[in-house]
Amino acid sequence: MAISISNPAIRECGVSVAGATLYELAEPLTVVMQVGMGELRITVPAGFVTDLATVPRVLWPFIAPSGPHQRAAIIHDYLYQCVGAVSRFLADAIFRDLMQQLDVPLWRRVSAYYAVRVFGGRHWTA
Secondary structure, X not given: OOEEEOOOOEEEEEEOOOOOEEEEEOOOEEEEEEEOXXXXXXXXXXXOEEOOOOOOHHHOOOOOOOOOXXXXXXXXXXXXXXXXXXXXXXXXXXXXXXXXXXOOOHHHHHHHHHHHHHHHHHHOOO
């Protein structure tokens, strides 16, 4: 699967009610993925606010909010907040596939993917 993904600057912009650091995209984040014979393009607009990967602090030594999976996590957060754009299952699958394309280690991809499948439902807004 071919992929093109931008690497926009992000800046801290506050703290969530849960105590997580919040980040704002300084410019759009765009990913283009080949899917079958077609192309999937997702653009997260500048100004989008995210906590990157929503990971309990106790797990940060294993999977920190930032890192090689960071852009996949931003796309995933955006898809979770875009009501009706895609299903939760597809948002999670895109997250998994993006992490693979970003060369995130297999153990981290599997852990993060199953974490969103099991615990992500409470963040799903569609």
